[in-house]
Amino acid sequence: MSDDDVTAMLTGVGAADLVTATPEGLRATLLPFVYADGTLRGHLARNNDQWRLPVLGEAMVIVRGPDAYVSPSWYATKAEHGRVVPTWNYVTAHVYGEVTFHDSAEWVERVVRDLTAKHENGRARPWAVDDAPERFIAGQLRAIVGVEVAVSRVEAKRKASQNRSEADRAGVAAGLAAEGDAAMAREVYP
Template sequence: MYIPKYFEEANIEVLHELVRTHPLATLVTMSSHGLNANHIPMYLVQETSEYGILRGHVARANPVWRDLVSEVEALVIFQGADTYISPSWYQTKQERGEVVPTWDYVTVHAYGPLRVVDDVVWLRELLKNLTTQHEAPLAEPWSIADAPREYIDKMMTAIIGIEIVIRKIHGKWKVSQNQPAQNQESIVVGLQEQNTGATVAMAQLVEQAGKK
């Protein structure tokens, strides 16, 4: 991933927060037929690893866990807020007109070897952690214990665990840091006026970047 210095985010806590809040990852692996991409919710644990450990599961029918080029690291991509930035929002447009559109976004790329985990105890713990994390905001959270044990056991036979110990991790926060302060301010206003989930989230990121 190309990361100009002013778009680089190296704070591991910031990177981990994006992973937790946007857990649906694009898992890119190398198979015998070439590159393979799968979309999998991942669960981040820190434990003793410097950059953290990613855990998830795939269908046993999915060839991703059988067809791996073992010496090649897997790439896991987490995508945060993103939105189009109109040049009409730039204050400098009125001065020189030398402006063009762009796209602002935040993303995390994590790399590490993929390990297959065929262990029912490990897998049940992962499922418990995943559901606890994502059910937490709900008024009546669901848990694995709400379903019959026999049913869960049967469903678990159709999936298999995967784990990636992160060896390197990069963050790119392209949130208009390369624009002068007056443009950053007017971008925030323009995004807020659009009033969508994506534009409001990006407005907050642009505003935060402008305060650093």
């Protein structure tokens, strides 16, 4: 994937898996994230021990794009020679970096506002943090802690039938679209 593709994927992230190595073993939590200025920022529940355990080395965030099973029956080459097998197409990024947990109400509120703005933007009637009572929001903020991953490297991959002929790719895209997977169909045959 190009740098622009990776940036678009990280900018578009909704939720992703934060994985940390701790003295008690690996920990993973699916979290909402927002990406800006080379960092992924989000929050997790205060009662989730992952933020309290020492992190050994880098953290990893697994960002997933679309993925789908590919039936060999969709390949034009199936009729030609039959030498085809099923596969899986996917888009993913493994994001590595130093993780910092933030137990500051101001930091957490800022990330909650950023996440809310990202996901409410474009809605006919967007919700805003200030729509809820201040005391209620203060209580909710006390129940979470912030997480920030300063991105040091990204390993991203798009496996979207690019090794197949144009006719096979068109067949895969049509098969995926027929099964309702427009996102993966666009990855295969834009």
